[in-house]
Amino acid sequence: MIQNKADYKYYLERDRIALRRTRKRPPLIGEEIWKFEILMRKLEYHQCLSGAHKYLHLPLYLLNRLSFKRLSIKLGFSIPVGTFEEGLSIAHYGCLVVNYKARIGKNCRIHETVTLGATNGTDDAPKIGDNCFIGTGAKIIGGVTIADDVAIAANAVVTSDILEPGTTWGGIPAKKISDNSSRSNLAKGLFQDEKV
Numbered sequence: 001m002i003q004n005k006a007d008y009k010y011y012l013e014r015d016r017i018a019l020r021r022t023r024k025r026p027p028l029i030g031e032e033i034w035k036f037e038i039l040m041r042k043l044e045y046h047q048c049l050s051g052a053h054k055y056l057h058l059p060l061y062l063l064n065r066l067s068f069k070r071l072s073i074k075l076g077f078s079i080p081v082g083t084f085e086e087g088l089s090i091a092h093y094g095c096l097v098v099n100y101k102a103r104i105g106k107n108c109r110i111h112e113t114v115t116l117g118a119t120n121g122t123d124d125a126p127k128i129g130d131n132c133f134i135g136t137g138a139k140i141i142g143g144v145t146i147a148d149d150v151a152i153a154a155n156a157v158v159t160s161d162i163l164e165p166g167t168t169w170g171g172i173p174a175k176k177i178s179d180n181s182s183r184s185n186l187a188k189g190l191f192q193d194e195k196v
Contacts, residue, residue: 001044001082008045012038014086017189018107033090036075039068043081076112084108085130087190105130105148107190109182113137126158129165131190133182151182 002008015037016024026034046054046061072078075093080100087107090096094112098104102116102125114134118125124143128134132146135154140146146162153170162169166181183191 001048001085002041003048005045007048008041011041011044011086014106014190015041015088018087018089018109018187020089020187032071032075033093036068036071036077037088037090039064039071040079040081040084043068047081089187099125101125102128104128105132107131107186108134109186110134111136111138111154115139115141117141118143131182131186133185149181149183151180151185153177 002011019034019037021034026038042064043061046057046064049057076095077090079096079098083098083100083102084104085106089109091109092112096110096112097115097117099116099118101118101123104116105128107130108128111134113136116126116128119142126140126142126144126146128140128146129148129150131149133151134140135152135156137155138152138158140152140158142159144158144161146158147165149166150162151168152158152174153168155172156170156174157172158169158174160173162174164176166179167176168178168180169175170177
């Protein structure tokens with residue numbers, strides 16, 4: 001997670017690439033999802049501040065917190081700060097619910113009506129690896145672990161660990177449906193071993 005200003009700038013850049021945006025900043029009108037992600041990263045940065053810096057930034061933090069809350073409601077997102085690593089790509093507006101204890105690795109692409117939740121009031125929430133794709137309507141519930149480079153198909157329900165990297169899973173309950181990794185669903189430029 002973000003620990004300093006250099007991390008903050010790095011996360012913003014990786015999110016921009018993941019969202020497949022060519023401009024450096026969102027326009028004044030539109031691009032609400034990108035603006036949401038920027039506000040989320042700003043709040044993460046504010047949380048890492050300490051001492052006098054934290055108090056000097058308090059008015060800006062409160063303003064960003066209010067803007068983040070309003071935009072969350074407008075977009076239908078219930079995403080706590082500090083759950084996603086860099087390279088987040090939220091594909092569409094629509095209900096997204098993420099438990100505050102969930103931890104999602106870098107380069108995640110997530111679609112609408114996805115739930116990453118706990119079960120029966122426990123704090124057991126998903127731990128998702130790097131380079132994962134989560135399709136429309138997928139539900140990942142409980143303290144499950146998902147390996148790197150995994151694709152979760154639309155409307156899949158995952159309630160047990162997926163420990164085989166580079167695979168695709170679908171169905172209710174989710175079962176392995178192919179040996180295809182998630183990488184073809186993610187933006188070019190996110191991986192060091194590929195040409196942009």
